[in-house]
Amino acid sequence: MRPVVVTVLWGLVAMSPPVVAKPPVADRLATGSELSVDERARALSLGPWPPARRADPSNRVSGRPQAIELGRRLFRDPRMSSVGYVACVTCHQPDRAFTDTKARAHGLADLPRNTPALFDLRQQRWFGWGGSSDSLWMASIRPILDPRELDGSLATITRLFTRDEELAACYRRVFGVSPLRQPGRTAVNVGKALAAFQETLVTGRTPFDDYRDALARGDRDALAAYPAAAQRGLALFVGAAGCVRCHRGPNLSDGEFHATRGAGVVEIAAPVVSDGGRFDGARSLKQHPLNLTGRFNDDASRRNASATQRLVVNTALQGRFRTPSLRNVAVTAPYLHDGRVDDLSLALQHGAALPAPQVADLRAFLESLTDRDGERRPWSSADRLTPCP
Ligand code: HEC
Ligand code: HEC
Structure with a gap:
């Protein structure tokens, strides 16, 4: 009889009204x-x-209307992808709150993570679930080059501007140079225009x-x-x-x-894929040439790079998410x-x-x-x- 009593009692405890003082x-x-x-x-x-709008000092075209327009066009342009049909908008869809309703993203291959809605990103300083980017423009270049997302390259970016004279003129107007001059620099600037656009996605x-x-x-x-x-x-x-x-x-x-898991915490469901979270994100960020300590940060003072500089990668970061x-x-x-x-x-x-x-x-x-x-x-x-x- 005993277990039954315990169960019943436990049931009563679980059902009793919350103690909301x-x-x-x-x-x-x-x-x-x-x-x-x-x-x-x-x-x-x-x-x-x-919140008050403030420009991103690491991105010299942040807040500039023409950069926003260039970024808006690039965001839905599939021509930067290797296959010609994947764009940012494939996963970040405006009529689905800039996400895709899928559990985990799928571009040219499966990704292990859910597509975040791109709102209010000026309020963040680390980007991605594990914070593998420390600027919005860095987080915007990664998917272009990721083989599972756009699978683009410097060649696909150059090809886009070679074929679309109007877009190239728009780029020149924003950055003051031809997009064909220095492809590496162009890829960074494409990220900065995409970031300028995404900064306008405010709830x-x-x-x-x-x-x-x-x-x-x-x-x-x-x-x-x-x-x-x-x-x-x-x-x-x-x-x-x-x-x-x-x-x-x-x-x-x-x-x-x-x-969000640990002692005393009830597991909703087991994680689907094992994911290092912040540990992987921080490790990748620290060694990445596009982070804020590098030469593409437009803030000469480098004040905005101190958090990345101070970041220490250790196993305590394993399984943490933003x-x-x-x-x-x-x-x-x-x-x-x-x-x-x-x-x-x-x-x-x-x-x-x-x-x-x-x-x-x-x-x-x-x-x-x-x-x-x-x-x-x-x-x-x-x-x-x-x-x-
Ligand atoms: C295949 C689907 C897919 C495509 C295509 C895609 N994204 Fe994403 N995006 C994701 C996923 C999944 C994440 C989460 C990544 C992570 O945590 O590492 C993400 C994260 C981001 C973030 C970070 C958001 C945050 O809250 O920190 C930004 C910014 C972003 N994407 C912009 C873009 C841009 C710009 C493009 C086009 C160049 C693009 N994405 C293309 C799926 C996609
Ligand atoms: C210890 C810090 C922490 C506390 C406390 C906390 N959260 Fe969270 N919350 C997180 C993190 C981190 C995630 C993302 C976890 C993941 O992706 O695995 C999250 C995710 C969420 C989500 C899912 C959002 C999405 O877009 O996927 C909701 C909803 C949420 N929290 C609500 C709450 C509510 C309500 C409470 C209080 C009952 C709460 N959280 C307490 C850190 C916290």
């Missing part, structure tokens, strides 16, 4: 919401949104941002417009569930690398670096198994991080596009 009445009156004074302070740290304001600003203003009417479940989810996110430890700041990402931003997360399934989870309610439990009501509240909060465009994105959120010559 409701903030004391005085606290709630002070904030005009479901949040305590402390939780309010932490909720405010998840904004404001959108818009969300119901959460309106709530957060209402909290800052103390606007009780506006606070009431935010669903109660999302308010409870937010309280958990910044409080008891501890999510904000890693998913922090306005982009809901600390930009750093963490292991904390993803959670903006628009509801429209970017499947989840995690290997896309092994389809359901947002499961994905958000990567750190711990939570009682069902808490999962539902956290999910309501995450859904309130979706902007108006959601899954189907405009081609560019640049204010205006300058035509190429």
Whole structure:
């Protein structure tokens, strides 16, 4: 009989309502919401949104309208690929939130990782799930040359500009030299134009941002417009569930690398492919000629290279991945670096198994991080596009 009793008791424990300490009445009156004074302070740290635009000092064409337009054209141009039909847009599709709905990417061959949505990348300083690039332009050159992605080369890039005089003129206008002069330099500049374009992929304001600003203003009417479940989810996110430890700041990402499996952590499902994560990423980055310590960094001061210089590769980095931003997360399934989870309610439990009501509240909060465009994105959120010559 004994095991049955234990099972029943365990069932009761597992089903009992979550211990979500409701903030004391005085606290709630002070904030005009479901949040305590402390939780309010932490909720405010998840904004404001959108962040101020700032150019990338490592990329001298960052923010330049003509570079953005050149990058926008290159992003959907399959002619840089060896086979002539793979482009960035093959995997990063605007009408699928700049991702591809696949668990793991497939270009000319299988890749071991999920295609990330390319939003808000100016907020990051390491790129890729394992941070194998330290600039957006470096992360944009890698897929051109990767045999599993575009499988391009200096020859395919040169061929593109030889055959398309208008594109070559556009390039000359942006960089002041012919794209045929120095193919190595051209490949780097193509990455910089692609980066200038991707910097314009910024998510818009969300119901959460309106709530957060209402909290800052103390606007009780506006606070009431935010669903109660999302308010409870937010309280958990910044409080008891501890999510904000890693998913922090306005982009809901600390930009750093963490292991999400370990002692006491419930396994959602076994990883599909073994992946060194940050260990492989850091090792590759340190020795790569395109990193910020090299000669293609346009910031002569090299101040932006210090994190890469200081980076120490050791086995503690094994199996760590970059904390993803959670903006628009509801429209970017499947989840995690290997896309092994389809359901947002499961994905958000990567750190711990939570009682069902808490999962539902956290999910309501995450859904309130979706902007108006959601899954189907405009081609560019640049204010205006300058035509190429
Ligand atoms: C075959 C599908 C595929 C193609 C084609 C592709 N990508 Fe990606 N992209 C991915 C995957 C998968 C990752 C994650 C790579 C990793 O973690 O190492 C990624 C990562 C990135 C990142 C880093 C994003 C982040 O959040 O840090 C950038 C930037 C990027 N790609 C830009 C591009 C550009 C520009 C092109 C075209 C030149 C391109 N990609 C072509 C699948 C693709
Ligand atoms: C220790 C740092 C850390 C904490 C704490 C944490 N996360 Fe994460 N989160 C990550 C990392 C790292 C990943 C990516 C893991 C991977 O790809 O294998 C991730 C992935 C996710 C994803 C999937 C996003 C995507 O695009 O694939 C969601 C959703 C998520 N976290 C929500 C939460 C919620 C909700 C909490 C609190 C209950 C939380 N996280 C706590 C670091 C953390």
